[in-house]
Amino acid sequence: MCRWLAYSGSPILLAELLYKPEHSLIDQSMHARLGVGTTNGDGFGVGWYTPGGNPEPTLFRGTGPAWGDENLRELAYSVRSGLFLAHIRASTGTPVQQTNCHPFRHGRWLWLHNGRIRDYPRLKRTLTMAVDPGLFPYIGGSTDSELMFYLALTFGLERDPVGAVERMVGWVEHAGRRAGVDNPVQMTVATSDGERLWAFRYSTEHNSRSLYCSTAVDTLRCMYPENPVLQRVADSTRIVVSEPLGGLVGAWQPVAESSYGLVTRDFDVVGPFRPAQHPDPAAPTPALADLTRL
Known part of the structure; x- marks a missing residue:
């Protein structure tokens, strides 16, 4: 599958998380511990928001292994951001090409995913036909993600992020039932509009891929008062990761199964994730206008 991280907090160099930690994202590209496989070498990407700059995020993606890309290293040691998403890819069958590398961008929004839609080739046409015709031209690659x-x-991500992802997952599960596909959804997802960060952990079989969130900074300062990194970052700083970046005891908390989290500069929210219930699989496929009201 894949590994990813999402960071929201005090502006830092991308290298602080991509390269410097003991079990950094670059290390995970070669030695993942909690993924389906240990190697994630089918491309990489990072998307970041520039403080005070263009509200739309910048993307840098490549098709080679992250561990050997010198341009990524140069960029990571020169770009600073307070909100970024990074991803290393292990393909589940779609081609290794730049347009299939995460994160994906539309306007102000970034999106990345670990997991898969089971039997995606069987479901692809049905799912694609549900995309708003005005959005369809912006799809650049061929991945389920x-x-x-x-x-x-x-389904309304820009207006109601949690509800939209619940409706999206419900629709994929509905399409899977109609096609006789068992347990169609496996996902951890991060998405952001440049101000807020959402993370989701869910699978139809309720056995989702690993996901962790960093412990509150003020708590960690009390536990490790001599740690200089903890003294430099704001209390609101949070990191969401597929795997912990190091072995600091108490620094990482597992994200609960079938849940979502919202990170802002002022507060965090954690809640249950409940996919929308779409019509019985024996019923006719509803029109798109009906789906968007669910």
């Missing part, structure tokens, strides 16, 4: 993003946008 990007299609999930555009389905979420279709």
